Amino acid sequence: WETCWFKVELSIPPAWAGREVHFVWESDGEGMVWRDAQPVQGLTTEGEKTSYILTRSLKESEPHSLTLYVELACNGLFGAGKGSMIAPPDPDRRVTLSKAELVVFNRDVYELLVDLEILLEMAQLLGEEDQRSFQALYTANQMVNVCDVTDPSTFPAARELAAAIFSQRNGESQHTIHAVGHCHIDSAWLWPYEETIRKCARSWVTVVHLMEQNPELTFACSQLGLIPVLWQAQQFEWVRSWYPGLYARIQDFVAKGQFIPVGGTWVEMDGNLPSGESMVRQFLQGQRFFQEQFGRICSEFWLPDTFGYSAQLPQLMHGCGIRRFLTQKLSWNLVNSFPHHTFFWEGIDGSQVLTHFPPGDSYGMHARVEEMLKTVKNNKDKGRVNHSAFLFGFGDGGGGPTQKMLDRMKRMSNTDGLPRVQVSTPDQLFSVLEKESSQLCTWVGELFLELHNGTYTTQAQIKKGNRECERILHDVEVLSTLAMAQDSVFQYPASQLQQLWRLLLLNQFHDVLPGSCIQLVVEDALQYYTEIRRAGAQLQEEAVQSLCRELLQPEARSTQSTLVLNTLPWERTEVISRPGPDGTETLALVTVPSMGYALVQEPSVPPQPVAVSKQEDGSITMENGVIAVCLDTMGRLTSLRLLDSGRSSVPDGCYANQFALFDDVPLYWDAWDVMDYHLETRKPVTTLLKPLEITLAGGLRGSVRFSLQVGKSSTLTQEIILDATSPYLRFLTQVEWKEAHKFLKVEFPVQVRSTNATYEIQFGHLQRPTHWNTSWDWARFEVWAHKWLDLSEHGFGVALLNDCKYGASAHRNILSLSL
16 A cells, blocks of 8 residues: 655657657556646556546647656555455555556547447447448448558548448437446445545546546546546545645536536445434535535435445435435346336335436446447336436546547447437436336335345444444433533534544445455554544533533432433333442442433332242243243253243244354355355354353342353353343353354244344334245345344234344244344
């Protein structure tokens, strides 16, 4: 990730007067040309950007001697993986500069070659049944005959032959392709956050330069960063801070309507795992930034590359002023082909958004004839709509569109035999789709990606950090709001909270929160979580000191009183641990009102204390008057009874809290995927290190503990806790994980029959089938949930809750949590 600088002194020969002169630079590292202390051109071989145009026609008045600087990074477009793209970065990687030249560019030859390329692709791809393929072939043949490569005066006649073909127009019914420049830049993935800042600059300066040469063009800049559609506010903020000159140029092109912000969120976040409040903040921070910086909010939600889309998103989009949605990721489905490219997507409350998947199934097209034909042929909504999107350009730092892509599309704009192609904007596309939408179908519920199911579990510390920090920021805001309402002197920490929220939102980027990123990114993310925890704890303490100032005065408190706060919107009665007079922890049963606090002096007495007893066979029973449980020596639940109902939750002969280890060897995407065949490798974890023993004998709390060996060298220790009056059992689990290509889960078979299980999602819940009747059902062998999943029948059910996990499944009667 190191960069080095080259000082390049150029002297253009006077004999090149009137010629087009380029500075050519070829390297296996990403680079950027600087001129007069400003970035002017990104350089990347993979993005077909290996030259900087010094002059279109050298004039005597132009400087013939000049100095450029080239910043060269020791990484390629897709990072620095050793041996493969998704391998860890090679610490010994070297960068090679293979060419640095001053050259004359022959524009006439270039134009002739583009003509021939389009004609030959038409001849090859339109098919023998289409007369246009033969017309293209014979025209190309005539051009070869007419053209003498040693005599440039023959080029115009050859080009006129091609122009005659390209000028033969389409009929009115031809499909129209809306071409939108695009440059998807991952905010972190195979490179760290800091490298993304340079990637944005390289790409966006290249796109701005291209717009200056092609003033008719419009571009959408999305977080992915292909430069046309800009939807990631965080990347704009980076460029604004690091490259103010470039940012000012971007603002000018936004004002002209060429550089188009789309997306509306702070980053292109994961579409499944962030909480409802986090998703709202993504839109709030993104839309606010676009309004402040560009005078407009985004009307399209643009999320082409995340790993599935929550059924709650349509409602959240509506609340944020967005009625249009674009993605293409479901084209990656491993099992089922999604049945639509243009449709209405309906969320859990009935909200609908007009949704479009570019039928070319890509957000990085190169404007080839083959891609245009695929866009038409592949469209699953022929007859319903006659327009579709075509996103073109190199992403991830590749600089977005190229001049050659634009020149190809000019030739194909309205040529018989090919679809119409027009450079367009997202608004123009969606406006015409809205007019054609009367016959569109509706898809209800989540857009589940049948791939990358492992991202719900990969990098456990990132998952835990996200959930904890979401809770911390919620609590700080609740307590600060209460403090402000009560104390006019208290200053609400708005700016500090915005800074912490933006850190959390950044870590929800769709390759960070899922864990599909390199170690450097993980280290950055964990550091950001640490900062949120530290600053959040301080803000929480300040709010409590203001809110409860009088209660916290020494004279207002007896030595036995404890201030207890409840930031949830319902009254809670729970057993808490509090410091005793001698410094030891003591337990107390307390009741605290909704969104409030209580000064606890004399703890409540439970109607029935917890009873814990050990049986002759080593098993242990615990009971609190609400539920009764029996655990065997390995910590497995053999019985879990709801006493009022008389029903047992664990089927006879089955074990709940059963840990199981699976092989995890996916086809390719190691950190991303878990394949369905992993289910065939299940091995129960049965190697006992420390048998079940009682750690608290009852009263307000009963608890037991045991340890297991997991796999070859990992250990698991779990404490199981039952509190007085509690309708649930708690499992505190500590795993020392040292396995490779293994997957640990915990299973709870329950005595409940239902064809659907219920999973918590953002501000709601979703039902998914517990059977595998169809390919759509079994493709969801591993799904995501937030804080709970539930299997219920009429009058009875069992829920499995967690504080830091997302991967889950419910097949038949077994609830499973992925650890």
